Structures are given as structure tokens and as C-alpha cells.
Amino acid sequence: MARFDTKKLHAGYNPADHNYAVSVPIYATAAFELGTVARSDDLFAFDSWDPLYTRLSNPTTDVLEGRLVELHDATAAVSLASGMAAVSYSLLNVTAGSGRILTTPRLYGGALDSLTQVFRESNVEFDIVNDPDDVSSFERAIKPDTKVIYIESLTNPNATILDIEAIAEVAHKAGIPLIVDNTLATPYLLNPFEFGADIVVYSATKGLSGHGNVIAGVIIENNSFNFDSDKFPQFRDTPYFLRSQQGESRSYLDVFPDGPFTGRIRGIHLNYLGAALAPFSGYLVLLGLETLSERIQKQVDNAEKVVKYLESRIGKEVLWVKHPSAEGNKYKALAEKYFPKGAGGVLSFGLKGDIQQRTKFLEAVKVWGFQANIGDAKSLIINPSTTTHTELNPDLQNAADIQDETIRLSLGLEDVEDLIEDLQQAFEAAGL
Ligand SMILES: *Cc1c(COP(=O)(O)O)cnc(C)c1O
Numbered sequence: 001m002a003r004f005d006t007k008k009l010h011a012g013y014n015p016a017d018h019n020y021a022v023s024v025p026i027y028a029t030a031a032f033e034l035g036t037v038a039r040s041d042d043l044f045a046f047d048s049w050d051p052l053y054t055r056l057s058n059p060t061t062d063v064l065e066g067r068l069v070e071l072h073d074a075t076a077a078v079s080l081a082s083g084m085a086a087v088s089y090s091l092l093n094v095t096a097g098s099g100r101i102l103t104t105p106r107l108y109g110g111a112l113d114s115l116t117q118v119f120r121e122s123n124v125e126f127d128i129v130n131d132p133d134d135v136s137s138f139e140r141a142i143k144p145d146t147k148v149i150y151i152e153s154l155t156n157p158n159a160t161i162l163d164i165e166a167i168a169e170v171a172h173k174a175g176i177p178l179i180v181d182n183t184l185a186t187p188y189l190l191n192p193f194e195f196g197a198d199i200v201v202y203s204a205t206k207g208l209s210g211h212g213n214v215i216a217g218v219i220i221e222n223n224s225f226n227f228d229s230d231k232f233p234q235f236r237d238t239p240y241f242l243r244s245q246q247g248e249s250r251s252y253l254d255v256f257p258d259g260p261f262t263g264r265i266r267g268i269h270l271n272y273l274g275a276a277l278a279p280f281s282g283y284l285v286l287l288g289l290e291t292l293s294e295r296i297q298k299q300v301d302n303a304e305k306v307v308k309y310l311e312s313r314i315g316k317e318v319l320w321v322k323h324p325s326a327e328g329n330k331y332k333a334l335a336e337k338y339f340p341k342g343a344g345g346v347l348s349f350g351l352k353g354d355i356q357q358r359t360k361f362l363e364a365v366k367v368w369g370f371q372a373n374i375g376d377a378k379s380l381i382i383n384p385s386t387t388t389h390t391e392l393n394p395d396l397q398n399a400a401d402i403q404d405e406t407i408r409l410s411l412g413l414e415d416v417e418d419l420i421e422d423l424q425q426a427f428e429a430a431g432l
Contacts, residue, residue, distance in 0.1 A: 076259020083203020
């Protein structure tokens with residue numbers, strides 16, 4: 001079995017199946033010839049998994065899905081047009097129109113707000129644990145109709161870490177799955193399946209692709225959770241379109257034995273809500289994946305150096321620094337367990353001064369890009385309270401530990417000395 005860096009270049013692709021093309025071809029086609037009527041019958045009855053229509057699958061995005069499955073030692077995946085589609089489809093799939101989602105305030109701003117804006121409207125409620133750092137607060141917050149625990153492994157902007165293994169135990173004791181958004185970590189730093197996660201979702205827009213050229217998402221499962229349960233009758237459903245060629249009714253569990261969760265998403269959410277990943281976008285993510293380890297490791301190294309620099313400015317321009325590598329950070333022990341290679345390239349710091357100085361500072365940086373993105377090859381800076389997390393009301397911002405003074409950095413691949421000098425000149429330009 002190949003190792004991680006070999007898989008990120010080769011897994012899921014056999015050139016002999018694609019005219020020996022060295023680079024994964026972009027199958028720019030909406031539909032595929034059905035050939036004979038017998039072949040068509042096989043395709044429509046799920047007796048063949050050959051491509052049929054690109055909204056459902058495509059050979060280019062198939063390679064991406066296969067590669068990510070192997071990088072996680074998982075069993076099935078579905079790629080989607082955005083990270084938000086991955087988050088919302090996985091939560092729609094697990095709740096199926098009733099029950100509750102248990103989560104934390106430390107979520108991607110859009111994911112947290114979607115619970116209010118989308119899920120409430122679909123008859124699904126949510127609960128937010130009081131203290132995500134205290135595993136017993138997850139246990140206490142589980143209600144009889146809670147259907148999932150949804151967390152992020154490493155969070156934006158403050159680089160906090162949750163105890164995935166302990167939270168997975170709480171979920172499994174309650175008979176519900178744990179879904180982990182692993183966007184910031186990427187599989188290079190952490191494979192959540194190793195610690196009990198049942199479903200892993202990504203915004204591939206971020207570190208997975210790393211070049212900031214594409215919007216994409218993916219949902220991965222390892223078939224560890226038994227969805228054949230009274231709590232999740234949707235997987236025992238036998239919709240007419242799943243029937244066999246002989247007309248026997250079949251469930252998602254029957255038709256997708258290695259991946260009922262992503263199988264049902266492909267059959268319903270991708271099929272009928274339609275956020276399909278374009279083959280060209282899938283190709284761009286594949287290109288990015290080839291350099292995943294090298295990029296993420298340099299971003300981690302750069303982040304740790306910038307943390308040291310910012311720490312040297314505490315008491316001057318800087319109020320505090322949040323990253324597991326920072327002095328006295330409360331996530332050091334969890335970082336040792338879950339992030340032995342380093343806890344990612346995103347960090348935050350408190351900027352001294354008033355709102356005018358903050359504005360001057362953000363407008364004075366030259367190397368850092370002022371953007372609502374993370375995980376790019378280019379370093380990025382932003383003030384979350386009025387941008388990436390502006391949809392959160394003051395209570396939720398408070399719970400997410402986001403202050404007006406919070407500045408978020410996402411480290412790229414530049415020379416770190418240039419990044420540090422740029423911060424220093426911007427501090428001065430802001431009169432701090
Ligand atoms: C960006 C992001 C998302 C949403 O992804 P898009 O690709 O922008 O739709 C979800 N979760 C996390 C942690 C993110 O950073």
C-alpha cells in the first residue's frame with residue numbers, strides 16, 4: 001500500500017484507462033453515450049457505475065474522489081461545487097427533515113449561519129455546546145432527537161482544536177455519527193477517521209487545492225457508522241429509482257454498501273439540488289493536491305515564525321497571539337496528539353489601537369492580500385468581525401471568541417522575512 005505523498009500524485013488514476021494520458025484528462029462533456037439499450041438499463045439500475053451524466057459523476061471528478069478516498073483510507077466520496085454544498089448536503093442527509101444538529105460556535109461563519117437560515121426552515125433545529133473544550137458539555141447537550149455532532153477539527157480564526165476522539169465517543173454512545181469539517185487541517189496534517197470521525201467534509205477551495213483558483217467541496221465516508229438504524233430510516237428507504245432491473249425494491253444500504261451516506265447524497269442532494277463539481281474545477285483541485293504536503297508544511301513553518309515575531313511585539317502593537325505554537329496556548333496538548341506536524345497555517349492576533357488605526361493597518365500591508373479566503377499559496381490578512389464572521393450576531397461572535405481587535409492571518413508560501421517586514425511597516429504606518 002502506497003504512502004501519503006505517493007497517493008496524492010497517483011491514487012485513483014490509471015493512465016492505461018485514459019489513453020495513457022499522464023495528466024488526468026478534463027472530460028468536458030455533459031452526457032455520455034449510453035451505447036446499447038442493455039448498457040443503458042445497467043447504468044440506470046446502478047448495475048454499472050460508468051458515467052452517464054456529469055451532474056451525477058464524471059471521469060475527472062471520479063479521479064479526485066478516488067484520490068481523496070485513498071488519502072483518508074476511506075471507502076467513498078462525493079465531490080461538490082463548493083465547501084458550503086459539502087457542509088449543507090451532509091447535514092441535510094443526516095437530518096432528513098427532522099431532529100437536531102449539535103455543534104459548536106467555532107464554525108465557518110457561513111456554516112453556522114446556515115443552521116439558522118436554511119435548516120430551521122427545513123424543520124431541523126440546532127444546539128450549540130456551552131464549552132467546546134469540555135467534552136462533557138457535548139454529552140449534556142445531546143437530546144433524544146439529536147442526529148449528529150458537527151465540528152471543525154481546527155478552527156478559523158483562532159486555531160482552536162477539539163478533542164475529536166473523545167467527542168466521537170460521545171456521539172457513538174448516543175448512536176449518532178460525528179461529522180468533521182477538516183478544511184483547515186487537510187489530510188496532510190490530520191486524518192479525522194483515525195480518531196473516530198464518521199464523515200469528513202472539506203472546502204477544497206482552501207488548502208486542498210491551495211492555489212485559490214477554484215471553488216469546490218467534498219464529502220468522504222469510511223463506512224464505519226451503521227446507518228441501518230431506527231434513528232436514520234432515510235437510509236432504509238426504498239425509493240422507486242433504486243429498484244433493480246427485476247423490479248425489486250432496494251434501499252441506499254443495499255445499493256451503496258461501501259458508502260450509503262455519500263450514495264444517498266449523490267442520489268438525492270446532488271441529483272436534485274444539483275451542486276455538481278465541474279470537471280475543469282475537479283482538475284484544478286487535482287493539480288493542487290499534487291503539492292499538498294509541501295505547501296501545508298511550509299505554511300505551518302511560516303505560521304510558527306510569524307507567531308514568534310508577533311509574540312515579540314506583545315505590549316507594543318500586539319495584544320495577544322492565538323495559535324497552538326504560541327507561548328502558553330491552551331491547545332498545546334491537543335496539538336501534540338492531533339497535529340504532530342504542526343497546527344496549520346491560520347492564526348489570529350489582537351491588534352492594539354482604535355478602529356482608524358486598524359483600517360490604516362489593513363490598508364498599509366503590501367505583501368499580504370486583504371481577502372476572505374484561507375489556505376491560498378499567497379498570504380492573506382483580514383479582520384473577521386466585520387467580514388468573514390459578520391453574519392454572526394454579537395452573542396455568536398462572542399461565543400466564537402472573535403473581537404473587533406482580532407486580525408486573522410492565513411500563511412502562504414512567500415519568504416517569511418518579507419511577510420514579517422510587511423507587518424512591521426504596516427504597524428508603523430498605522431501609528432501604533
Ligand atoms: C471556506 C470554508 C467553507 C465553505 O467552503 P466554500 O468552498 O467557500 O463554499 C466551509 N468550511 C470551512 C472550514 C471553510 O473554511
